[in-house]
Each structure stands twice: as structure tokens, then as C-alpha cells.
Amino acid sequence: MLIKPAYSKIDLAAPGDWQQMACGHYMMEQTAELIRAHQRRLKPGKTVAIGSLSPGLNECIKNGAQWLTVGTGSDVAVRSKLTELALKEDSVDNLVAPFVLEFCRHPHQLLREATRVLDDDGVLILTGFNPYSPAVASGFFIRHKKSFPWCGRYFTPVRVKDWLELLGFEVLESEFYVSNFLHHSEHRGSDWSTKLSNLVPGLRAAYFIVARKQTLINRLKPSAQRKQLAVNGRQAATAMTTKQFSKSNKQIRGKL
Structure with a gap:
């Protein structure tokens, strides 16, 4: 699970909305809360959210500023492949990508597209599932193999940060969140998995990364x-x- 190549030879099914994932509503609220907490990191200007989960997250944020949602789902404002975004180069100030790498056939190309459309000093907010969490590891069980999010492909935060640094991003914030092992269809408050995750943050189900696109100035030797x-x-x-x-x-x- 942890050493699979990033590129997938087959197309991967992605969740159409948050309700298709275990504890989806709880995860959406947790993601929205973190974005609000890191609002100061965002660059003033145009914000774009990509993927089928972006419309629900946009509604949950309710910060007065409407995001432009882009993806292949039916509820997005702009229909487009995530690896071929229908956006101009350097036209976006902030890009939000909630749980898209796990269900993307070519995650490297997706991040390259994010780099292309982001303006100088643009901010990328990226969330994903933590492979080290028991919540994700439980996907080995037969009853979980075909349901979301266990049917995805998982990448460690360290690996994702390496990709971002190669593309010229500076990682500003990185943390684990979602203190629940997703063993219920919906989160019902504090339980044993929440208490354990709070004691050991590395066991939480998801990670949250904020990175800024750096502009390199070529100087003559x-x-x-x-x-x-x-x-x-x-x-x-x-x-x-x-x-x-x-x-x-x-x-x-x-x-x-």
C-alpha cells in the first residue's frame, strides 16, 4: 500500500459527494474548520476548489466568498478533468484539493496542473488519507475493499511533500486530523478511537497540507x-x- 507507484494503469472511481464516504459529514466539517483556522495563509483573490467533494466543502465553509468549483461531478461549476484543468495559466490565487490524489490515475500530473494554474505565491491546500492510520489500514478487510475511502490509493504526507518541493512549493503547514477510525458509517461523538487519536496524532485518519508556490528568479552567474x-x-x-x-x-x- 505504501510503496505502490503513483501512476495507475486503470481508472479509479472517486466519491461523488461526502455522503458516499464513511463519516463523510464529520470529515467535511473537520476539513472546513481547518481551512477557516488557516484563513490567514490564503492569498487575497480568486479561490478554486477541485474534485467532486469541492461543492459540499464550499457550502460548509460559508465565509461569504464563493469558490469556483472544478471537476467531473454534476454539481461543480466547471466540468473538467483534474489532470487537464480548464483554467488559464497563473490565473488562480488559492487552490483547494480535498482528497483527490487517492482517486486520481495520475497524481503527479494533477499537481503539475495545480502548479500551472496557480499565480506567483499562490497557496495550495491539500488533504489526503493517512496510510499509517488504522482507519485506512482497515481497508485490507474484505468488507471495506470496495467502499470509500478504502478503495483509493494512499500516499504518505512525506511523499506528497517531496512532490510539492520538486514542483517549487514551500510547505507552510502540515498536520494530521480526523480523530476517528471511521469504523462507523457516521461519527457519533467521542469514542475509544477518538481518544487514542488525540493521544497519538500520527494515527489520525487524514492529513492537511498548506503550501505556497515559489517563484524562482533566474540570475546570471x-x-x-x-x-x-x-x-x-x-x-x-x-x-x-x-x-x-x-x-x-x-x-x-x-x-x-
Whole structure:
């Protein structure tokens, strides 16, 4: 489960809404609460949420600003593949991706699309299931294999952060949440799994990552810069030590 390649040769079924997942309403509320708690990290401007779970999350946030929802579901505002987003380059300030990597055939391409559409210093909020959690590990049981979220493919937060860093993102926040092992169809308050997850956060069912797209500025190397100045007929400035400066002054006085 933990060492499978990211690319899948077959298409993966994704949940159409939160109600199709175990404890879906509880997970939606927990995700919305975390997004509100990290509101200060968001960049002022246009926010886009992708995936079939984005409309329900948008309704749950209720922060006054409507998100643009994009995905293949029937309730989204814009119908589009997640690996080929119908958005212009550098046109989005914030991108929210709730539990999409697990059900995407090509998660690398999805993250590349997120990089393409995000503007400079744009913020990516990414949530996923924690493979180390007993809630996800229970997917090995036959009764769970075909139901959401246990029919997905899981990636560790460390692995996802590596992908983000390779794409030029700076991880601002990272934490585990959903203190329940999803052993009920819906969460019914505090129980033994909630208490255990609160004692050991690494056992929680999901992870939450906030990352910022960094803009890299290409600068000429000193040697290349000197060559360019020489071509233009100008002499490149060079640094001088104190002894070199004194010697230069003596030579100038001698000529005078």
C-alpha cells in the first residue's frame, strides 16, 4: 500500500459527494474548520476548489466568498478533468484539493496542473488519507475493499511533500486530523478511537497540507555577466581588498 507507484494503469472511481464516504459529514466539517483556522495563509483573490467533494466543502465553509468549483461531478461549476484543468495559466490565487490524489490515475500530473494554474505565491491546500492510520489500514478487510475511502490509493504526507518541493512549493503547514477510525458509517461523538487519536496524532485518519508556490528568479552567474558586459563594450566592476585599493591610490598619485 505504501510503496505502490503513483501512476495507475486503470481508472479509479472517486466519491461523488461526502455522503458516499464513511463519516463523510464529520470529515467535511473537520476539513472546513481547518481551512477557516488557516484563513490567514490564503492569498487575497480568486479561490478554486477541485474534485467532486469541492461543492459540499464550499457550502460548509460559508465565509461569504464563493469558490469556483472544478471537476467531473454534476454539481461543480466547471466540468473538467483534474489532470487537464480548464483554467488559464497563473490565473488562480488559492487552490483547494480535498482528497483527490487517492482517486486520481495520475497524481503527479494533477499537481503539475495545480502548479500551472496557480499565480506567483499562490497557496495550495491539500488533504489526503493517512496510510499509517488504522482507519485506512482497515481497508485490507474484505468488507471495506470496495467502499470509500478504502478503495483509493494512499500516499504518505512525506511523499506528497517531496512532490510539492520538486514542483517549487514551500510547505507552510502540515498536520494530521480526523480523530476517528471511521469504523462507523457516521461519527457519533467521542469514542475509544477518538481518544487514542488525540493521544497519538500520527494515527489520525487524514492529513492537511498548506503550501505556497515559489517563484524562482533566474540570475546570471558572475562569469556570464562579465562576458555579457564585455560584449557590450563595458568593463565589469570588480571587488577590491583594502591593500589593493591603497596600492591603486599610490599608483594614481605617482602619475600625478
